[in-house]
Amino acid sequence: MNFILTHRREVAMLTAEHLWLVAISMLIAIAVGVPLGILLTRRPRLKALVLGSTNVIQTIPSLALFGLLLPLPWLGARADRLAIVALALYALLPVVRNTFVGIAGVSAPVREAAVAMGLTQSQLLWMVELPLASPVILAGVRTAAVITIGVATIAAAIGAGGLGEFIFRGIAMVDNGVILAGALPAAAMALIADASLGALEKLLVRWRH
Amino acid sequence: MEIMQSEATAIQFHDVQYRLAEGRVLLEGINLEVRSGETLMLLGRSGSGKTTCLKMINRLVEPTRGEISIQGRPLSKWDPIRLRRCIGYAIQDVGLFPHYSVRENVGLIPKLEKWERDRIDARVDEVLALVGLPGNEFAQRFPHQLSGGQRQRVGLARALAAEPPILLMDEPFGALDPITRAELQMEFQKLQQKLQKTVVFVTHDVGEALLLGDRIGLMEAGQLRGVYGKEEFLRSADESVRAYVDVFRAGQQIFRG
Numbered sequence: 001m002n003f004i005l006t007h008r009r010e011v012a013m014l015t016a017e018h019l020w021l022v023a024i025s026m027l028i029a030i031a032v033g034v035p036l037g038i039l040l041t042r043r044p045r046l047k048a049l050v051l052g053s054t055n056v057i058q059t060i061p062s063l064a065l066f067g068l069l070l071p072l073p074w075l076g077a078r079a080d081r082l083a084i085v086a087l088a089l090y091a092l093l094p095v096v097r098n099t100f101v102g103i104a105g106v107s108a109p110v111r112e113a114a115v116a117m118g119l120t121q122s123q124l125l126w127m128v129e130l131p132l133a134s135p136v137i138l139a140g141v142r143t144a145a146v147i148t149i150g151v152a153t154i155a156a157a158i159g160a161g162g163l164g165e166f167i168f169r170g171i172a173m174v175d176n177g178v179i180l181a182g183a184l185p186a187a188a189m190a191l192i193a194d195a196s197l198g199a200l201e202k203l204l205v206r207w208r209h
Numbered sequence: 210m211e212i213m214q215s216e217a218t219a220i221q222f223h224d225v226q227y228r229l230a231e232g233r234v235l236l237e238g239i240n241l242e243v244r245s246g247e248t249l250m251l252l253g254r255s256g257s258g259k260t261t262c263l264k265m266i267n268r269l270v271e272p273t274r275g276e277i278s279i280q281g282r283p284l285s286k287w288d289p290i291r292l293r294r295c296i297g298y299a300i301q302d303v304g305l306f307p308h309y310s311v312r313e314n315v316g317l318i319p320k321l322e323k324w325e326r327d328r329i330d331a332r333v334d335e336v337l338a339l340v341g342l343p344g345n346e347f348a349q350r351f352p353h354q355l356s357g358g359q360r361q362r363v364g365l366a367r368a369l370a371a372e373p374p375i376l377l378m379d380e381p382f383g384a385l386d387p388i389t390r391a392e393l394q395m396e397f398q399k400l401q402q403k404l405q406k407t408v409v410f411v412t413h414d415v416g417e418a419l420l421l422g423d424r425i426g427l428m429e430a431g432q433l434r435g436v437y438g439k440e441e442f443l444r445s446a447d448e449s450v451r452a453y454v455d456v457f458r459a460g461q462q463i464f465r466g
Binding site for chain 2: 107108109110111112113114115116117118119120123127128131132
């Protein structure tokens with residue numbers, strides 16, 4: 001604990017950096033993942049391909065994924081850029097899968113009634129499917145956020161910064177205090193993200209099935 | 210409203226067939242005329258094709274041959290969205306939107322049709338009263354706060370909200386307990402006397418068909434066996450009709466003890 005107190009400024013800076021890596025990569029994962037999940041409900045043939053490949057990405061050990069992306073021309077040029085892309089790839093699976101599952105889970109009579117009443121395809125999506133799927137989609141975002149906060153500590157290995165700096169430094173110095181200076185804020189961040197997204201989920205749902 | 214109530218024939222099926230992509234034929238040679246303002250019951254067993262027939266009227270299912278016209282105009286010439294907004298639809302599972310209040314459910318189509326806010330509110334209260342649910346008590350509730358019978362009433366109110374001249378109903382009372390069902394049947398009867406909509410009503414219950422219908426179309430194995438007035442139905446010598454009438458009379462016998 002002493003180390004954290006004496007290095008408050010550095011802890012704050014690396015926490016901010018960590019948060020930034022996570023936030024940007026989550027935004028990308030949501031911006032790509034939700035439309036991709038919607039696409040899968042409209043083109044079921046793509047389901048195996050898309051869910052399969054996002055699944056495969058998740059099985060690649062994170063350290064290896066950072067390493068594998070390193071030689072790529074545009075990506076490898078900046079460590080934070082590379083880290084954000086890798087983290088977004090990791091976060092993609094829960095977002096895509098939950099968007100797909102959430103929309104597919106809208107009950108058949110509700111969908112039938114909506115179409116029969118004369119809702120257009122986009123009204124069906126925006127007024128019925130997305131609102132009803134939103135708790136499931138949000139649960140996916142929550143899972144993705146917690147994963148990303150954890151995996152982002154490894155981004156320090158390729159020099160992208162974040163709380164992983166402390167962890168790697170602590171390991172090299174065999175100093176638990178330094179490791180904890182990275183691990184504790186990261187764990188706190190994960191807990192806060194989980195709790196606040198959970199609260200948002202409750203706030204959104206004013207109905208029950 | 211684009212559909213006018215004046216013409217005698219509201220809906221016409223002309224030699225309609227429906228074949229699945231795999232080749233199985235679900236409907237064959239359907240010729241049917243539904244008159245304006247009448248309640249036509251489509252009676253038949255499960256799998257006889259009555260629901261498929263119904264879903265063709267609002268283009269949820271497209272015929273693989275033949276043609277259906279509404280007010281003399283072929284369905285293929287209707288924009289499906291415009292068409293559906295002029296046709297009320299009530300089904301057994303109701304399909305209320307769980308994230309919308311009763312008011313939002315019932316007022317949805319008027320809202321999409323860009324009615325004035327005050328007019329929507331007044332109309333929602335009016336149709337809720339029509340189906341026996343006082344707006345001040347029920348309008349703010351969510352579907353999960355309603356009983357099965359109340360949900361079905363809201364479904365009916367929603368189907369009526371945008372003043373459609375045509376109403377399609379697919380066993381709307383089928384999942385209700387017998388007392389609630391009888392209540393809703395009676396109220397529907399009263400409602401229909403008042404509103405004079407053109408109604409196509411799918412049921413497998415011969416008692417319901419005789420109670421609510423002006424005429425009964427009997428469906429059997431993907432074909433329309435015939436369309437009968439009530440008296441005609443009860444007296445028919447046709448063996449398929451007789452089977453239903455026997456069941457009906459047996460039921461009445463039990464009531465008399």
